[in-house]
Amino acid sequence: MNETMSATRKIITSKVREMRLEVSITSVLIAIFLLFIIGNPQTFTKFDIYYSFMSTIPFSGILALALTFVIITGEIDLSFPSILGISAWVFSKTVELTDGNIWIATLLCFATGLIAGWFNGLIVVRIGIPSLVATIGTQFFFRGLVNVLAQGMGITLVPVKDTLLFKIFVGRIGGAVPAQIIWMFSLGIILSMILKRHRFGSHVFFVGDNRESARMMGIRVDRVRMTVFMMMGFFSALSGILSSLEVTYFWPTLGQGYLMRTLAAVFVGGTSVFGGMGTIYGSFIGALIIGSLEAGIIAIGLAGFWTQLVYGLIIIVAISIYTWLMKKE
């Protein structure tokens, strides 16, 4: 065989690619925190700010983990903040109606998330509307549903504050570590295992990479697409529970504001907007970066008008690094 060329050729392996991505995103995270520590040593050498990060980042962080699957499949879901809202409303309303039965409330909340995700999947997979368009529609629809059902009223979650499940969801481990960061961390490990080492993960990659060949090779493409939307719904419900329990109150606007930062986390994490490529590790670190930026920027004294500018700049720089790395391939 003619392989005289091969000596000078560059063959990319998955190991090299993953290493590059992981090293570069981790460097971005470290660089940002160094900047914060130098910019404001008083704040960033104390535990308080990290405590605050640990209690708030998981809400959009968990969403970013689930969204990674959706985007690798070559789809998008813009409706998850509204799914979060409607699931959390079901959760809170059930708590109110059952005098604080958090178990039933949790069950119904997850069911709502799954149904909403299934509904997205139905429109995208069965009817065939591109997910970008479909979930713009359902995003309004689900939020509208929350508005109609909640009538603009909040619901208190104080009655469940002393339950076991409350402590499991958002308790403070050893009085210091918020349970939700443990959730995000464990889910990160589990979802990473599923993406990298499970048959389902492999199918997710192939559906996003080359849908036609995936179908030809016997992968049930439609089922995979359906599943990622339902996963997104499920984890939106979880995030809804966590974020409403954290403040022991349900607001009808719950989830709003998560859309852009979750998308940013996934893309800063190196997941390809074209599908077929991405890691849970990247999205995890991406969520840490995005989640700490705003507070960090304010803490180093760039308050007010500067915040968004620096925020945007860092996102652009991070994403440019990957694009440049990929081009080198």
Add this chain to the structure above:
Amino acid sequence: MYNPEDYLLVMDGIYKSFGEVEVLKNVNFRVGNNEIVGLVGDNGAGKSTLIKIITGVHRPDKGEIYFKGKKITYHSVELSRELGIETVYQERALGEQQTLWRNVFMGREITDRLGFLRINEEKKETEKILRKHLGFTSKAINVDSIVKSLSGGEKQGIAIGRALYFNAELIILDEPTMGLSLSETRKVLDFVLNIKKSGKSAIFISHNIYYVYPVADRFVILDRGQVAGEFLKKEISQDELVEKMVELARTGKMK
């Protein structure tokens, strides 16, 4: 009619129309055991319709199909794969961003009971395919390589190797050299010869006789939905075959 027992695939009196258009008219086609058949013909001759009938995408309006001596009554894509018929399509067979080992086991992963991949086993088998079935010698290409960074010919090789590994009896190569450079085409032709060496059969579809001639044992020329001619390699030289094709294109007939 040919005796189905003596051949891997026998298609007898196949007719197929799409609406008013009669695409295949009484086509008789066969593939022997361990035989490479070159299926040549101009665009619109009915090559791809014939292939789609073999792979179960289309059903013939009339005619009978036998595979390994058994009559096929219900034909579907899944069934044809189960029988051991694999198609290697240009550009469509692999996930470009994925590793070789993932691609080889795409849709047919080796897993434990919980569905987790046996990655080491999959990598070991992929290594075997690369070195043994395909004769890759370059150390630069390994099981962790991303498909995107391989050449066009090598990609076809992976798809062919995958088909051989999964014990395909009949591998259908649909224009496997289209868009490839000369040296890449040569690689693909080597892979096709590997099919022969492995004791399997193949149908090599191309409209370029110069590529088909060196590797095929027999040539079937399809023209406007009918078999216009059939030659064993030992009966005809490459130049004669080209001449016949040219004549067919000009006069619509073949001597």
